[in-house]
Structure formats: structure tokens, C-alpha cells
Amino acid sequence: MNLFATWKSNPPCRIYVTQSSDDGKQVFPPPADQFRPLQSVFRRRLLTGVGAASLLAVGANFGGSTSFLLGFSPEAARSLKLDALYPVGGYSRYIDTNEGFEFVYPESWLGDQTLLYRAAGKAERSLDPPPLGGGGGRRRNVNEPAVAFGPPGSTGELNVSVIVSPVPIDFSIEAFGGAEEVGEAIVRTITGSGKRPDVKGTLRGCRLREDSVRKVKYYELEFEVESSVFQRHNVAVCCARKGRLFTLNAQAPESAWPQFKSQFYTIAHSFNLV
Structure with missing residues (x-):
């Protein structure tokens, strides 16, 4: 039997759904035609769902997607302070609105846990009523960093920190002279002005x-600081405003300086008062 000839003479029938009515039989279109209007609805919902999922992924920086996108225009992202939310170009931004400064640091570095716990305790104590004697609580040591970051698991030899110290309201760094004179004065201060003969600063x-x-x-x-037990390479930034002296210091063992040199320069150039 020739199946093709049989099929050609008796083509497949199209099946219609019928419904009885007073006028006779009403013929409905095939199911594919009935559901065709829903295709656009399903397609629109699918695209909406994909779009929403994409926005969530970008907002959560899932898999570093947001950082990757911002990396196409890092300067614009930094100018908008988006690096305070998502790492941009390998750096995250820290903004201290209380003390009034900001800077960037390597995205893999972590905050000093001791300072974080101390800040949390300070915030908790601020909720307590003031003492009856009227005296304030113990002030932070002027040499204690306001914030510090370093690689996870490090010993503290490699880090960046910022110290904010009170100074007279009319204090001016320019009084020490030009940039080189200021640099020499700061290095002498760090090394103890000769009081520690075993420590040398250059x-x-x-x-x-x-x-x-x-x-x-x-x-x-x-500058470099060395003694009989250590050798460190430092990059620092100093400035003063309204009775406060700001000092950012990034330090590394001399042996690690070539590896972190570029990062330290980036950190220093990013330090600003806000």
C-alpha cells in the first residue's frame, strides 16, 4: 500500500471543539489559536522575571557582577561614591562621616577587629544616661587610630590607619615650612626626635x-623607619582643619614594599576630608 498516496487522498482532519446552541453548532478555533494571545503575556512575564532577577543580582553584587560592570567606568563610579557600596577596580571606599574623612583600600583587606569592637561598645555606651557627676567618659587616646585595615590573618605589620588628633584651632602645618621641611619634621616626630637612638627614619x-x-x-x-628588629616602608598623608590633625599612614615591611607600592600610592592619593 502506498501510504503517501493514501495520506494525500485522505489528508489528516482538523479537529474542532463544538458546543451545542439554539442556532446549531458553534465552531471554536484550534487550541493553538486559542492560546496564542497568552503567549505575549507569558513572554512579558518571563522577561519581567529575568529583569527583576538581574536587578537583584546587580544590587547584591552576586558573583561580583556589579563590581564588574562598574569597572568599565571606574572614575565615574568613584566620583559617585559607589565604591563605598561595591568594590571598584579592586578597591573599596571607607567614609567616616563623624570625623570627616575618606579613603580607599584594597577590597580584600578587613577592618581591625579591636577597633570595630571598641566602636560598637562606644555606640552602645552612648545609649546610657550620662553619669551623675557630670563628667564625660574616657576619651580615646589621641594616638589610637580612628580606623585601620589590613589583610586577613596578618600580624599588623602591613596595614593602613588614620589617626585624628586634637590641635589648637589656629594650628597650621604650613608653619613648619615647605613640603620637605614638613616631611622631615613628621619623620622626626615618628622616630622620637632622637630619643630612641635605635630607631632611624629616612x-x-x-x-x-x-x-x-x-x-x-x-x-x-x-619614608622608611628601621631599627635592629624591623624595617618598614611608609606612605603617609597629613592635613589639618578646624582644630584637628589628620594623619593617614600605610606601612609595610621593607621586603613587601615592591608588592604594595602601587596600592599605597593609590590609598594616599584617595585620602580626602569630607
Whole structure:
């Protein structure tokens, strides 16, 4: 039997759904035609669901997707302070609205746990009523960092920190002279001005960076500190405003300096008062 000839002479029948009515039989279109209007609805819902999932992934930086996208325009992302939420170009931004400064640090570095616990305790104590004697609580040591970051599992030899110290309201760093004189004075202060003969400091470079809008002068320094037990390479930034002296210091063992040199320069250039 020729099946093709049989099929051609008796083509498959199209099946219709019928419904009895007073006028006779009403013929409905095939199921495919009935559900065709729903296809656009399903397609629209599918696209909406995919779009919502994509937004959630970007918002949560799932798999680093947001950081990857922001990396296409890092300067624009940094100008909008988006790196305070998502790492951009390998760096995260820290903003201290209380003390009024900001800087970037390597995204893999972690905050100093001791300082974090102390800050949490301070916030908790601020909820307590003031003492009856009227005296305030113990003030933070002026040499204690306001914040510090370092690689996870490190011993503290490699880190970046910021110290905010009270100074007279009319204090001016420019009174020490030019950038080089300021650098030498700061290195002498760090090494104890000769009171610690076993510690030696050497200034390697300095430059002045000015913010004409906020009227702040930033002194960026690079120096080495060595003794019989350690050798460190430091990059620091100093500035003063309204009775407060700000000092950012990034330090690394001398042996690790070549590896972190570029990162330290990036950190120093990013330090600003807000």
C-alpha cells in the first residue's frame, strides 16, 4: 500500500471543539489559536522575571557582577561614591562621616577587629544616661587610630590607619615650612626626635596636594623607619582643619614594599576630608 498516496487522498482532519446552541453548532478555533494571545503575556512575564532577577543580582553584587560592570567606568563610579557600596577596580571606599574623612583600600583587606569592637561598645555606651557627676567618659587616646585595615590573618605589620588628633584651632602645618621641611619634621616626630637612638627614619619623598574648594593642603610623604628588629616602608598623608590633625599612614615591611607600592600610592592619593 502506498501510504503517501493514501495520506494525500485522505489528508489528516482538523479537529474542532463544538458546543451545542439554539442556532446549531458553534465552531471554536484550534487550541493553538486559542492560546496564542497568552503567549505575549507569558513572554512579558518571563522577561519581567529575568529583569527583576538581574536587578537583584546587580544590587547584591552576586558573583561580583556589579563590581564588574562598574569597572568599565571606574572614575565615574568613584566620583559617585559607589565604591563605598561595591568594590571598584579592586578597591573599596571607607567614609567616616563623624570625623570627616575618606579613603580607599584594597577590597580584600578587613577592618581591625579591636577597633570595630571598641566602636560598637562606644555606640552602645552612648545609649546610657550620662553619669551623675557630670563628667564625660574616657576619651580615646589621641594616638589610637580612628580606623585601620589590613589583610586577613596578618600580624599588623602591613596595614593602613588614620589617626585624628586634637590641635589648637589656629594650628597650621604650613608653619613648619615647605613640603620637605614638613616631611622631615613628621619623620622626626615618628622616630622620637632622637630619643630612641635605635630607631632611624629616612624621608624618601614628599609632595603637596591642594584642594582649592575645601581649602585643605595635603602633605603626602614616603619614608622608611628601621631599627635592629624591623624595617618598614611608609606612605603617609597629613592635613589639618578646624582644630584637628589628620594623619593617614600605610606601612609595610621593607621586603613587601615592591608588592604594595602601587596600592599605597593609590590609598594616599584617595585620602580626602569630607
